[in-house]
Amino acid sequence: MFRKKDLKGHSKNVVEQSKNNIENDAHCLVTSLEANIELFTKIFNNDETLVVRRFQNKYLKEAKCCAVYIAGMVNTDMLNENVIQPILQNNLREDIYTHKLLEELQYKIIVSDNVNLVNDLSELVNSVISGDTILLLEGYDNALIISTRGWPTRSIEEPESAKVVRGPREGFTESLMTSLSLIRRKINTPELKFKFREMGERTHTKVCVCYIEGLAVEEILLELEKRLDAIKIDAILDSGYIQELIRDAPFSPYETVGYSERPDVIAAKLLEGRIAIVVDGSPFVLTVPFVLAESFQSDEDYYNNFIFSSFNRMIRMVGVFVATGLPAVYLAIVTYHQEMLPTPLLISIASARQGVPFPSVVALFFMLLVFDVIREAATRMPTPIGQAVNIVGTLVLGQAIVEAKIVSSPVIIITAISGIMKLLSPTALGSIIVLRLFFLLLASVMGIYGYILGMIIATLHLMNVRSFGVPYMLGLSSVKNHNGQDIWIRAPWWTMTLRPKIIGARNLVRQSMKKTVGSKPK
Numbered sequence: 112m113f114r115k116k117d118l119k120g121h122s123k124n125v126v127e128q129s130k131n132n133i134e135n136d137a138h139c140l141v142t143s144l145e146a147n148i149e150l151f152t153k154i155f156n157n158d159e160t161l162v163v164r165r166f167q168n169k170y171l172k173e174a175k176c177c178a179v180y181i182a183g184m185v186n187t188d189m190l191n192e193n194v195i196q197p198i199l200q201n202n203l204r205e206d207i208y209t210h211k212l213l214e215e216l217q218y219k220i221i222v223s224d225n226v227n228l229v230n231d232l233s234e235l236v237n238s239v240i241s242g243d244t245i246l247l248l249e250g251y252d253n254a255l256i257i258s259t260r261g262w263p264t265r266s267i268e269e270p271e272s273a274k275v276v277r278g279p280r281e282g283f284t285e286s287l288m289t290s291l292s293l294i295r296r297k298i299n300t301p302e303l304k305f306k307f308r309e310m311g312e313r314t315h316t317k318v319c320v321c322y323i324e325g326l327a328v329e330e331i332l333l334e335l336e337k338r339l340d341a342i343k344i345d346a347i348l349d350s351g352y353i354q355e356l357i358r359d360a361p362f363s364p365y366e367t368v369g370y371s372e373r374p375d376v377i378a379a380k381l382l383e384g385r386i387a388i389v390v391d392g393s394p395f396v397l398t399v400p401f402v403l404a405e406s407f408q409s410d411e412d413y414y415n416n417f418i419f420s421s422f423n424r425m426i427r428m429v430g431v432f433v434a435t436g437l438p439a440v441y442l443a444i445v446t447y448h449q450e451m452l453p454t455p456l457l458i459s460i461a462s463a464r465q466g467v468p469f470p471s472v473v474a475l476f477f478m479l480l481v482f483d484v485i486r487e488a489a490t491r492m493p494t495p496i497g498q499a500v501n502i503v504g505t506l507v508l509g510q511a512i513v514e515a516k517i518v519s520s521p522v523i524i525i526t527a528i529s530g531i532m533k534l535l536s537p538t539a540l541g542s543i544i545v546l547r548l549f550f551l552l553l554a555s556v557m558g559i560y561g562y563i564l565g566m567i568i569a570t571l572h573l574m575n576v577r578s579f580g581v582p583y584m585l586g587l588s589s590v591k592n593h594n595g596q597d598i599w600i601r602a603p604w605w606t607m608t609l610r611p612k613i614i615g616a617r618n619l620v621r622q623s624m625k626k627t628v629g630s631k632p633k
Contacts (some may be wrong), residue, residue, distance in 0.1 A: 140230060174208060178194065184260065337480045366538065369399070382610075424599070439565070
């Protein structure tokens with residue numbers, strides 16, 4: 112259930128207030144060109160980016176026009192060549208009905224793929240803000256909205272957060288239409304549907320819901336639209352806003368809404384029956400539903416040999432368990448259960464701890480915090496400086512702390528192993544950090560029994576989590592049917608003939624024919 116009840120009270124007051132302000136200035140356009148220009152300059156008062164370009168046809172004096180647009184939001188070359196120049200130079204006395212001049216300009220003179228005749232003032236203002244050009248004409252109480260959007264955008268390149276050795280090198284950009292075109296190029300079918308909406312009472316950010324008709328579950332789509340409709344917020348500046356507002360289990364450390372910068376990943380999820388959410392201005396595309404197994408998957412798993420991919424996936428899974436449990440198990444053993452260690456190992460650890468002023472629990476908490484501080488600092492810094500910080504932090508600082516007898520060598524080793532292992536699954540980084548501290552706190556109080564208790568609590572919590580009605584642990588307990596073929600391992604493509612249940616319930620068949628392994632061509 113959607114839980115942002117405190118935002119429901121913030122209804123459409125902001126939008127209605129802005130509309131009322133426009134209506135107070137004037138209910139609609141008038142036939143006077145100068146009055147209409149004054150109206151727009153009053154609405155955009157103190158906005159120096161507003162451009163008002165007056166011009167008149169040299170053959171027809173009645174064709175007094177004005178183009179209204181915002182500098183930096185339009186393609187000026189397109190505006191000059193397709194709108195202003197044709198009106199200025201064409202002989203409007205020939206083959207033009209002067210009594211309906213505005214319609215004649217729309218259909219015979221202006222060169223644009225999208226020109227609409229509008230008299231609603233609110234729609235005209237929103238079009239100017241969005242980057243379109245408004246054409247006003249003397250003697251008419253309506254105007255033309257001409258599509259001339261053309262602001263600078265980032266080129267398509269490989270995303271920094273998801274580099275691969277093998278696979279496509281393109282990533283989403285901040286341009287909504289560019290991102291949608293990348294998805295369309297991957298899934299070239301009319302069943303791919305795009306539903307647009309505007310979100311944010313002040314930003315009016317364009318959001319697109321993408322799904323494949325016939326694969327996406329209707330109930331999940333309706334639930335997603337219901338949650339999106341319930342969002343009442345001033346601004347949507349990134350897809351992370353929507354991710355937090357529509358997710359299930361808001362206080363859980365586990366993500367229930369997926370995201371990716373790679374078009375091939377989003378296309379693969381759409382083909383399994385998931386739904387994607389693309390936000391204008393954000394290169395991160397959301398996907399729902401999202402299950403735990405996706406945290407261990409990588410897009411490169413499906414481009415390499417299935418044996419090598421399965422091995423890498425199992426390494427990631429083991430890495431998550433080691434990253435969350437190794438500090439807690441070490442603390443429990445050296446503090447409460449020394450008899451579980453071989454005598455030579457116990458003597459080695461005890462000798463390393465000689466002269467260290469802090470107990471193991473304090474040393475572990477301190478070093479894990481230092482490791483996360485170094486990781487965060489390296490992430491926020493430029494790449495060359497970040498690499499230097501990583502080297503200095505992990506080698507020089509660690510060696511200095513050991514030599515100063517602040518912590519023991521085993522603590523440094525445990526911290527380093529745990530820190531490296533958690534980097535194997537970047538999408539699960541937040542949940543790993545929270546679980547590691549939770550397990551460490553329980554182990555410091557109850558020893559190995561505290562760690563076991565923490566595992567039981569975490570498992571019960573995962574069993575209760577849902578993502579848009581889909582169990583979060585989907586497929587993890589299955590090893591026989593097709594749900595388990597892409598969970599613990601990546602099975603060969605010729606065996607994965609069905610899509611995951613529940614997610615692709617409307618059409619489970621992925622491929623109708625199985626490949627005959629080892630068969631020779633006739």
